[in-house]
Amino acid sequence: MKIIVDSGSTKADWIFFDQNNNVLTSVTSLGLNPEVITLEEFHTRVNTVPDIARNKDQITQLYFYGSGCGSNRSKTTVRDFFTSYFVNCQSIHVHEDTYAAVYATVGQREKGIVCINGTGSNVSYYDGGAIHQKVQSLGYMAMDDCSGSAFGRLMIKAFFLNYMPIELAKKFNQKYDLDADVVKYNFYKKENPNAYLASFLPFLIEHKDHAFSQGMIKEQVAFFVTHYIKSHPESSSVPVHFVGSVAYFLQDEFKAVLKEHRITVGKIIQKPLDGLIDYHK
Secondary structure (H helix, E strand, O other): OEEEEEEOOOEEEEEEEOOOOOEEEEEEEEOOOOOOOOHHHHHHHHHOOHHHHHHHHHOOEEEEEEOOOOOHHHHHHHHHHHHHHOOOOOEEEEEEHHHHHHHHHOOOOOOEEEEEEOOOEEEEEEOOOOEEOOOOOOOOOOOOOOOHHHHHHHHHHHHHOOOOOHHHHHHHHHHOOOOHHHHHHHHHOOOOHHHHHHOOHHHHHHOOOOHHHHHHHHHHHHHHHHHOHHHOHHHHOOOEEEEOHHHHHOHHHHHHHHHHOOOOEEEEEOOOHHHHHHHHO
16 A cells, blocks of 8 residues: 655645555645654654554555655654554655645646745745755744745734734634733644644635735735745746645735746645645556
8 A cells, every 4th residue: 555645734635545556545634744743743643543543554655745854854754753653664755845846736847946835935946857945944933934834923923013903903813812821832832833823824814805914915925036936046937836825825916926026927726635646646
């Protein structure tokens, strides 16, 4: 049995294939980012999904595409975990999530810029064979601009610093528990503070037509284009593709800013799963 896993920080999608490469089933677990959760939590999140635990001795091939897997250290951590968990697995491949985005948008032999704008963010250039990155991401605390966690941080700051418009602030406070102790507990005591920040994104999407939201969105997208996408000289000559909920649900705003910068927009998809399934078939 073969499994492919597409994991962000918030959730992970698992696809099971039989020996003839037919899809058997799909399940979802919590996100498996080795940079933000412990190995103990990693095990818990995998082992508490019944279909995974029940079939773990049947897995012979595993392809894992994940957030936080950009370094050799993190790849080794993930590979070692799966080696010990799927004891009969003969082939384990760990890639950063950028490869999943590339296979779902650019294809295998075309060229393009690929952006991930989900809980976190990054940009890569794919030359038809290899991925190149000009900007090394430092994660949500310092970077991840134009991501769910970045927008969540901006909204929290706007609310607590009292420059969120009153009518929006009232709705924001009604939708979420914004007690300062609760917020700080999620920041400093719970797993995945980046996913907690991204949990505020639906409010921004729901109220994206408000002038305050429009200003925030345009400023973030413009910063992302200037400092991330344009760090690749190829951005002026190849399509720029996007994967992730931020780009997908705010695509009108993305397209408007990209048009101002004379950048060709390629595909904008929420999840790369369909492309990954076709690729692995």
